[in-house]
Amino acid sequence: xxxxxxxxxxxxxxxxxxxxxxxxxxxxxxxxxxxxxxxxxxxxxxxxxxxxxxxxxxxxxxxxxxxxxxxxxxxxxxxxxxxxxxxxxxxxxxxxxxxxxxxxxxxxxxxxxxxxxxxxxxxxxxxxxxxxxxxxxxxxxxxxxxxxxxxxxxxxxxxxxxxxxxxxxxxxxxxxxxxxxxxxxxxxxxxxxxxxxxxxxxxxxxxxxxxxxxxxxxxxxxxxxxxxxxxxxxxxxxxxxxxxxxxxxxxxxxxxxxxxxxxxxxxxxxxxxxxxxxxxxxxxxxxxxxxxxxxxxxxxxxxxxxxxxxxxxxxxxxxxxxxxxxxxxxxxxxxxxxxxxxxxxxxxxxxxxxxxxxxxxxxxxxxxxxxxxxxxxxxxxxxxxxxx
Amino acid sequence: xxxxxxxxxxxxxxxxxxxxxxxxxxxxxxxxxxxxxxxxxxxxxxxxxxxxxxxxxxxxxxxxxxxxxxxxxxxxxxxxxxxxxxxxxxxxxxxxxxxxxxxxxxxxxxxxxxxxxxxxxxxxxxxxxxxxxxxxxxxxxxxxxxxxxxxxxxxxxxxxxxxxxxxxxxxxxxxxxxxxxxxxxxxxxxxxxxxxxxxxxxxxxxxxxxxxxxxxxxxxxxxxxxxxxxxxxxxxxxxxxxxxxxxxxxxxxxxxxxxxxxxxxxxxxxxxxxxxxxxxxxxxxxxxxxxxxxxxxxxxxxxxxxxxxxxxxxxxxxxxxxxxxxxxxxxxxxxxxxxxxxxxxxxxxxxxxxxxxxxxxxxxxxxxxxxxxxxxxxxxxxxxxxxxxxxxxxxxxxxxxxxxxxxxxxxxxxxxxxxxxxxxxxxxxxxxxxxxxxxxxxxxxxxxxxxxxxxxxxxxxxxxxxxxxxxxxxxxxxxxxxxxxxxxxxxxxxxxxxxxxxxxxxxxxxxxxxxxxxxxxxxxxxxxxxxxxxxxxxxxxxxxxxxx
Numbered sequence: 001x002x003x004x005x006x007x008x009x010x011x012x013x014x015x016x017x018x019x020x021x022x023x024x025x026x027x028x029x030x031x032x033x034x035x036x037x038x039x040x041x042x043x044x045x046x047x048x049x050x051x052x053x054x055x056x057x058x059x060x061x062x063x064x065x066x067x068x069x070x071x072x073x074x075x076x077x078x079x080x081x082x083x084x085x086x087x088x089x090x091x092x093x094x095x096x097x098x099x100x101x102x103x104x105x106x107x108x109x110x111x112x113x114x115x116x117x118x119x120x121x122x123x124x125x126x127x128x129x130x131x132x133x134x135x136x137x138x139x140x141x142x143x144x145x146x147x148x149x150x151x152x153x154x155x156x157x158x159x160x161x162x163x164x165x166x167x168x169x170x171x172x173x174x175x176x177x178x179x180x181x182x183x184x185x186x187x188x189x190x191x192x193x194x195x196x197x198x199x200x201x202x203x204x205x206x207x208x209x210x211x212x213x214x215x216x217x218x219x220x221x222x223x224x225x226x227x228x229x230x231x232x233x234x235x236x237x238x239x240x241x242x243x244x245x246x247x248x249x250x251x252x253x254x255x256x257x258x259x260x261x262x263x264x265x266x267x268x269x270x271x272x273x274x275x276x277x278x279x280x281x282x283x284x285x286x287x288x289x290x291x292x293x294x295x296x297x298x299x300x301x302x303x304x305x306x307x308x309x310x311x312x313x314x315x316x317x318x319x320x321x322x323x324x325x326x327x328x329x330x331x332x333x334x335x336x337x338x339x340x341x342x343x344x345x346x347x348x349x350x351x352x353x354x355x356x357x358x359x360x361x362x363x364x365x366x367x368x369x370x371x372x373x374x375x376x377x378x379x380x381x382x383x384x385x386x387x388x
Numbered sequence: 389x390x391x392x393x394x395x396x397x398x399x400x401x402x403x404x405x406x407x408x409x410x411x412x413x414x415x416x417x418x419x420x421x422x423x424x425x426x427x428x429x430x431x432x433x434x435x436x437x438x439x440x441x442x443x444x445x446x447x448x449x450x451x452x453x454x455x456x457x458x459x460x461x462x463x464x465x466x467x468x469x470x471x472x473x474x475x476x477x478x479x480x481x482x483x484x485x486x487x488x489x490x491x492x493x494x495x496x497x498x499x500x501x502x503x504x505x506x507x508x509x510x511x512x513x514x515x516x517x518x519x520x521x522x523x524x525x526x527x528x529x530x531x532x533x534x535x536x537x538x539x540x541x542x543x544x545x546x547x548x549x550x551x552x553x554x555x556x557x558x559x560x561x562x563x564x565x566x567x568x569x570x571x572x573x574x575x576x577x578x579x580x581x582x583x584x585x586x587x588x589x590x591x592x593x594x595x596x597x598x599x600x601x602x603x604x605x606x607x608x609x610x611x612x613x614x615x616x617x618x619x620x621x622x623x624x625x626x627x628x629x630x631x632x633x634x635x636x637x638x639x640x641x642x643x644x645x646x647x648x649x650x651x652x653x654x655x656x657x658x659x660x661x662x663x664x665x666x667x668x669x670x671x672x673x674x675x676x677x678x679x680x681x682x683x684x685x686x687x688x689x690x691x692x693x694x695x696x697x698x699x700x701x702x703x704x705x706x707x708x709x710x711x712x713x714x715x716x717x718x719x720x721x722x723x724x725x726x727x728x729x730x731x732x733x734x735x736x737x738x739x740x741x742x743x744x745x746x747x748x749x750x751x752x753x754x755x756x757x758x759x760x761x762x763x764x765x766x767x768x769x770x771x772x773x774x775x776x777x778x779x780x781x782x783x784x785x786x787x788x789x790x791x792x793x794x795x796x797x798x799x800x801x802x803x804x805x806x807x808x809x810x811x812x813x814x815x816x817x818x819x820x821x822x823x824x825x826x827x828x829x830x831x832x833x834x835x836x837x838x839x840x841x842x843x844x845x846x847x848x849x850x851x852x853x854x855x856x857x858x859x860x861x862x863x864x865x866x867x868x869x870x871x872x873x874x875x876x877x878x879x880x881x882x883x884x885x886x887x888x889x890x891x892x893x894x895x896x897x898x899x900x901x902x903x904x905x906x907x908x909x910x911x912x913x914x915x916x917x918x919x920x921x922x923x924x925x926x927x928x929x930x931x932x933x934x935x936x
Contacts, residue, residue: 046825046828046829046843046847047829050761062761064755064757064758068751068752068755071751072751075744079719079744080744086722086723087722090722090726091726091729092727092728093726099661100661100724100725101662102663103663103665103724105668105669106665106720109666110669110717113716114712117708117709118709121706122705124755125754128757129698129756131757132756171839192531192535193531193535193626196764198832200761200830203757203761204760204761205691206691206693206760209627210626211620211624211626212693214693231764231765232764233524234532235523236453236454237453238834238835239453239837293537321535
C-alpha cells in the first residue's frame with residue numbers, strides 16, 4: 001500500500017520533471033539564433049515543422065507534412081490520453097479483493113479498430129501518391145540541365161554543351177548556378193561509391209549510384225543560395241562533401257553562364273619568367289613525395305623545403321587507389337594563386353604506381369607557403385617552406 | 389532420510405565450470421545467452437557514448453573521422469546482432485519450453501551449438517576493431533563495402549555469418565519445439581503469446597537469414613576473389629546488394645520487436661488481473677506483421693531511383709494496421725483491470741507510451757515525398773531508437789524483472805527498479821526526441837561533425853545528455869542484480885500470480901522442469917488452477933524431453 005502512494009508521488013514528480021524537460025527543449029528549439037551562411041541550414045531554428053522550402057516540387061511534398069502531423073498528433077493524444085487515464089483510474093486499491101471482470105475480447109471493437117486505421121492509412125497513401133507523381137514528374141525540355149558527379153569526397157558540376165566545370169571541396173564545395181522559375185534538370189552520376197544529392201531547402205534528395213544515372217527536375221521559386229550535402233555514407237570524408245545551389249533571375253544566369261564559359265576557355269597564366277640577365281639557377285634536388293596504400297589520404301611529408309630562387313623538382317608517387325595531385329600556392333593557403341601543379345585535378349589518376357613529375361621555380365621571397373592535393377584539400381596539405 | 393546420510397557437498401569449482409561449458413539444458417543455455425547479451429549491450433552502449441560525446445558540440449574533439457566511422461556501424465551491429473537478438477533468444481530459450489510444459493527444447497545439443505556460434509561470431513566481430521574496424525555502417529552498402537580495404541570488414545562478414553547460422557538453427561529448434569512438444573490440452577490457440585511471437589519470429593528468421601547470408605558471401609567474393617556482383621564495371625549492380633540486404637533487413641526489425649510484443653502481452657494481463665484482451669486478434673496481428681514484413685523492404689531504398697515506389701509505400705502504410713490492433717488490445721487489457729505498478733508493469737507501460745512515437749515516425753516515412761526529405765537524416769535515427777530502445781530495450785528489462793524470480797528464486801529490488809525505469813524513460817526521450825527536429829532541419833546521419841552555424845548544437849548537446857542518462861540507468865540495474873543474487877531464494881513458485889505454466893514449478897525449476905503439469909484448458913492454466921475453475925486431475929509431466 002505504501003508503495004502505491006510512493007509510486008503515485010513518483011509518477012507526479014517525475015511527470016513534472018518530464019514536462020519541465022520538454023519545456024526546456026521547446027525553448028531551446030525556438031530561440032536558437034542562426035546565420036544564413038551554414039552549408040545546409042536555413043535561418044530558422046529546428047522545430048516541429050520543416051524550414052523554408054523553395055521549389056515547386058518541395059512545396060508539394062512539404063505540404064503533406066501538416067496533414068500527416070495532424071493525424072499523428074490525434075493518434076498520439078488519443079493513445080497517450082488513454083494510457084494516462086487507464087493508469088490512474090484502474091490502479092489496484094486495497095479494497096480490490098475480487099477479480100475484475102475477466103473480459104476476453106469484443107469482436108465489434110476489433111472490427112472497428114481495424115477498419116478505421118485501415119481507412120485512415122489508405123487516405124494518407126492516396127494523398128502521398130498524388131504528390132509523389134508531381135514530385136517525380138519530368139518534362140521533355142528542361143530549361144537547364146546540370147550534370148552532378150559525386151566522387152570521394154567532392155562534387156563536380158558540369159553544364160552539357162558547354163566547357164563549364166565547377167569543383168571544390170569541403171566547406172568550399174562547388175556552386176551550381178541556375179535560373180529561378182524555370183525547369184532545371186539535375187542528372188546524378190557517381191564514379192566510385194554511392195553518394196546522394198541532398199538540398200534540405202528543396203525538401204528532396206536522390207542517390208548518385210555508380211553504373212546508373214538518376215535524374216530529377218526542380219523549379220526553384222525563390223532566388224537565393226541553398227546549401228547541400230552528400231547524404232549517403234561514402235567513406236572517410238562523407239561529412240565534408242558540401243555544395244551550394246545559387247538560384248538567380250534568368251538575366252543574371254545568362255550573364256554568369258557566358259562569363260563561366262569564357263573563364264573556362266581562358267588559358268591559365270604561365271609562371272613568371274626568371275628576371276632577364278641573371279643566369280638560370282642550377283636545377284634543384286628532386287624531392288620525393290609518396291602516398292601509400294595503407295594511408296591513401298595523406299602525403300608522407302607535411303613540409304617541403306626549398307631554397308628561394310632555385311628550381312624545385314618533385315617526384316610524386318601515388319600508390320593508393322585514390323586519385324591525387326600536388327599543387328603549390330603563392331601564399332598561405334589554397335585561396336592563393338597556384339604556382340604549379342603536377343596534373344590538373346580532374347585528370348588525376350589513381351594509383352598504385354602513378355608517378356607525377358613537376359619542376360618549377362621556387363618563389364624568390366622566403367617564407368611559409370602552401371601545398372595540397374586539390375582533390376582532397378581537407379586531408380592532404382602541408383607547408384611549403386622557402387628558405388633564404 | 390537416514391541420519392547417517394552426509395549433507396551433499398557443493399560440486400567443485402572446476403566441475404561447475406565444466407558443467408556450464410558442456411550443458412545442453414535450455415535453462416543454463418538461456419542464462420548464458422542473457423549474460424553474454426547484456427555484456428554486449430554495455431559494449432554497444434559505450435560506443436554510443438563515444439558517438440554522442442563527439443556530436444555534442446561541433447568540431448572533432450575525441451575520436452576523429454576514421455574512428456567515428458567505425459563506431460557507428462559497430463554500435464548498430466553490436467546492439468542488433470549481439471544484444472537484442474541473442475537476449476530475446478535467451479529469454480525464449482529459458483521460458484518457451486516451460487510455458488509449453490516441455491522438459492527441454494527439441495534439439496538440446498543444437499541449442500548449445502547455437503549459443504557457442506553466436507558467442508564466436510560476436511568475438512570475431514569485436515576483433516574487427518583491431519584490423520581497421522568496419523567503417524561501412526551496419527548496412528554495408530556496396531560499392532563502399534567492397535572497396536573499403538580494412539580487413540575488419542571481412543571479420544564482420546564472417547562473424548555475421550556465424551551469428552546468422554546460430555539464429556537459423558535456433559529458429560528451427562523453436563519451431564519444432566513449439567509444434568511438437570506442447571503439453572496435453574495446449575492447442576496452438578491456448579499457447580502463451582510469448583510462444584506465438586517466438587514462433588512467428590522463427591519463421592521470419594528461417595526465410596530471411598539465408599538471404600542475408602547469401603548476400604554476405606557475395607560481398608566476401610567481391611571483396612576478396614575479384615567478384616563483380618555489385619560492380620557495374622563487371623556487369624554487376626550496387627542496388628542488388630540493397631535488395632538482398634533489405635529483404636532480410638526489414639523482417640529483421642520485426643525479429644527484433646516481436647519478442648518484445650510477446651513479453652508485453654504476458655506482463656499486462658498478469659499485472660492487470662485480467663486475461664489478454666483479444667487473444668485471437670493478437671495471433672492474427674502477429675501473423676500479419678510477419679507476412680507483411682516481407683513486402684516492404686524497399687522502403688529503405690526510396691531514394692535510389694530504382695524501386696517501384698507506390699507498391700512499397702502502400703504496404704508500409706498497411707503494416708501500421710496490425711500494430712495498431714495490438715496497441716488497442718493492450719489498452720483494452722488494462723481497461724477495467726486492477727493495475728499493480730511493480731517494475732515489470734512500469735516497463736510495459738513505458739513501452740506502450742514510447743513505442744507509439746517510433747511507430748508514428750514510421751507512418752511519416754511511408755509518405756514517399758517526406759521520405760525524400762528525411763531519409764538518411766536524424767529523423768530516421770530518432771525512429772530507429774524509439775522502436776529499439778523504447779521498444780526492444782524496455783521490453784527486455786520488463787522481461788528480466790518479470791522472469792528473474794523464476795530463474796534465480798529471488799525478486800529484484802523494486803526501489804532500484806523504479807529508479808532505473810525513470811532514468812531510462814527520461815533519458816530515452818531527452819536523447820531521441822530532439823533528433824526528430826534535427827532530421828527535419830536537414831541534419832544528415834553518419835557524420836562525425838556538423839557545421840557550427842547550422843543551429844544544431846543545442847539539440848545535439850541535449851541529445852548527448854539523454855544518452856548519458858541512459859548509460860547511468862544501467863548502474864542501478866547492475867547493483868540490483870548483484871545484491872539480489874546474495875539474498876536467499878525465497879521468491880516461491882509464483883510471486884506474481886501468473887497465468888502460464890512456468891509458474892507451476894519451482895523457482896528455479898528442477899532440471900526436468902516439471903514433476904506434474906496442471907490440466908491445460910485455456911490460455912491461462914495456472915490462473916485456472918489457482919481459481920479452481922478447471923476440473924480434472926493434474927497430468928504427469930513428460931520428463932524425458934520426448935515429443936508426444
